[in-house]
Amino acid sequence: MRLYVQYGRSCTTDRLPAFGAATTDSFTSSAASAEAGRTRATIKAATSLMSGWDSRVELVEPISFARGIPAPECLAVEELADCARAAIERDGATVLNYGSSGGYAPLREWIAERHQADPSQVVVTNGSLQGFRFLAELLAPRGPVLVEAPTYDRPLKILAALGAEVIPVPLDDDGMVDSPAFFYTIPTFQNPTGRTLSADARERLAALARAGMLVFEDDPYGLVRFEGEAPPTVFELAGGENVAYSSSFSKTIAPGLRVGYLVLPEGLAAEVESAAAAAYITPALLSQATVYEFLRRGNLEPNLERVCALLRERRDAMVAALDQHLPEAVWTVPEGGYFLWLELPRGIETADLRAEGVTFVPGADFFAGAGGENALRLAFSYASPTEIEEGVRRLASAVRAALLLRSAA
Amino acid sequence: MRLYVQYGRSCTTDRLPAFGAATTDSFTSSAASAEAGRTRATIKAATSLMSGWDSRVELVEPISFARGIPAPECLAVEELADCARAAIERDGATVLNYGSSGGYAPLREWIAERHQADPSQVVVTNGSLQGFRFLAELLAPRGPVLVEAPTYDRPLKILAALGAEVIPVPLDDDGMVDSPAFFYTIPTFQNPTGRTLSADARERLAALARAGMLVFEDDPYGLVRFEGEAPPTVFELAGGENVAYSSSFSKTIAPGLRVGYLVLPEGLAAEVESAAAAAYITPALLSQATVYEFLRRGNLEPNLERVCALLRERRDAMVAALDQHLPEAVWTVPEGGYFLWLELPRGIETADLRAEGVTFVPGADFFAGAGGENALRLAFSYASPTEIEEGVRRLASAVRAALLLRSAA
DSSP: OEEEEEOOSOBSOTTOOOOOOOOOSOOOOOHHHHHTTOOHHHHHHHHHHHTOSOTTOOOOOOEESSOOOOOGGGSOHHHHHHHHHHHHHHHHHHHTSOOOTTOOHHHHHHHHHHTTOOGGGEEEESSHHHHHHHHHHHHGGGSOEEEEESOOHHHHHHHHHTTOOEEEEETTOEEEEESOSEEEEOOSSOTTTOOOBOHHHHHHHHHHHHTTOOEEEEOSSTTOBOSSOOOOOHHHHTTTTTEEEEEESTTTTOGGGOOEEEEOOHHHHHHHHHHHHHHHSSOOHHHHHHHHHHHHTTOHHHHHHHHHHHHHHHHHHHHHHHHHHOTTSEEOOOSBSSEEEEEOOTTOOGGGOOOOSEEOEEGGGGOSSSOOTTEEEEEOSSSOHHHHHHHHHHHHHHHHHHHHHHHHO | OEEEEEOOSOBSOTTOOOOOOOOOSOOOOOHHHHHTTOOHHHHHHHHHHHTOSOTTOOOOOOEESSOOSOOGGGSOHHHHHHHHHHHHHHHHHHHTSOOOTTOOHHHHHHHHHHTTOOGGGEEEEESHHHHHHHHHHHHGGGSOEEEEESOOHHHHHHHHHTTOOEEEEETTOEEEEESOSEEEEOOSSOTTTOOOBOHHHHHHHHHHHHTTOOEEEEOSSTTOBOSSOOOOOHHHHTTTTTEEEEEESTTTTOGGGOEEEEEOOHHHHHHHHHHHHHHHSSOOHHHHHHHHHHHHTTOHHHHHHHHHHHHHHHHHHHHHHHHHHOTTSEEOOOSBSSEEEEEOOTTOOGGGOOOOSEEOEEGGGGOSSSOOTTEEEEEOSSSOHHHHHHHHHHHHHHHHHHHHHHHHO
């Protein structure tokens, strides 16, 4: 099977910068450690502060633009506490024992109905990354894996660990590829860029799926939309044919529950369910039953409204601060999700920055090969609007310092 | 490194039969499907019943000796419902968000204290099988893996899928082996045999650990003891040196929570934590916090007493029924755990049985190579004492029928 891949030419985010092509398939990534709390730059900053001669020096609490995690206010603590209690009280004998490897049955049914699929096509996993991993382990041995360039760094790490052949497809590029195992795409509010694929690009992906290429559509952010109309998913456009649709309740309810899911073509669903059984027997049912209780109480829509309002405020704060403090840079303005993508002024690379008191993930971490050296991913999901303003100010200082150093050199 | 392996000569269960040596490293297993509810034999039985001419035929609900899962009465439903609620209310901002890949910090500390280790040595996973998997993925490429023969079938499947070189060590045998990656053992109330290694055998394993062989001590059943004194763990005997200790709250609290853990040598713990991050970012924190709440309320000991009493009653029912209905067979009488191991009368193999209305896992599933053809694993954990009596009666009928067929042939 030889396919002509052309999908990303037009995007709904018109401020999206063009990315250079990435050509190799090996990479390293520090995104994980950065998300754990601090970038290398900040550890350095903190160390230099702590080892300073002046004992009166104030230790600046770093502001995190690295963590792609929700602000604590996004989490419906009281309601989830009651849902967890109710889920066990209602269905404890099932929830507390071993059960189906494919997940808690009532939740599978809820997801199936939402996506007009059969419950047997749904596999609910301990977070959606685990689902990607199962599918990658099954399919990567069968052919090369196409990924967007840039793309979410954790799948790149999984593919590298599997020894998969990874072919990065620049977001604005076309290409030919022989018998790919699958194409990994995050069409809406992409991690890391925040860009959303246009309806045209989605149609092209759906056409590729119908032509026989499996599309892995990762859609954790789709419902976290602040404004504008949601385009159809590739799964919907292709009528579910040859699309592995993946989503999660991490962004819509709470990530600590670790409830993600796949909606798969029938045969593949059975294979993934077997892989799940071999990995952990049964997923964490208490979490899944808690999510189901939250859904059946009709909490999802009002919670989304609340969460989107909180995140919109944060995105607006970040865009306003960038406008004010970093007009030399270029950034995306996503209509939803957690991230925006910042390209530094010409001549400066991310590695040149000595940012103090602010963390981010370097753009290069999101490329399977070269690329992103002058970019960074900024998460606006976690910090408060006030912190965001201050964090961007600190980032701008670091950029200004790098520009000065550069002109002095 | 070349090690002399001798560990299983004497067992505390003196009715343990001798097992033949297993010599190959490939295998297939139906234990997973059997644990899901029915063995092939029973599906066949049910089908033959359902397709019978006599429409008045009664569909017999099969009695499961296959499912290594707790009886519903073992699960402290109301208390766990309240613990889940309290865990979220007390620490929701942590429990509901992304967190450490190594698990919920207070639970890690609790486990570390219990095992006199540092919290950084503890990795809490979504069930203990996931922990085995992480370790096997890391270590199996480094050398052959020694396993008991027979042993728990799921680790065998994981090792087979990894392409690991597996060397089965018969329970009563010695052997030489070059540079093993690790030795996988379940010293107490073993799955599938129910046997417990003697203090001597444990000392030999600890000596091997001190000599440089990593021992993977899987101990999910250790606290589920009905009588007798608990021998020290290999981890304790070796002072933690070169022992990867694994346990779980599946048998002591509830399996649907999926909370297992590893206590590891420092360097290995960091590697496993990285593997966990790459697999699922963060384990299911709600479950872990619920377990922690259960523990901090002092519920563990009283719950264990209650669970052990329920299980002791079931073991006693099974042993009594075997005495009454199957005196021709040989079985282990474990002092705890979920399982006993039954060897059929001379000349009969498990494959000869046409058991109706009772399920079990064939002994051969627990061998990496040949072995166990005349044995079966019987779980007494799930069925009620009355069901156990009836199930053994059904099993005995099948054995009697096989004996008749055999003598007629």
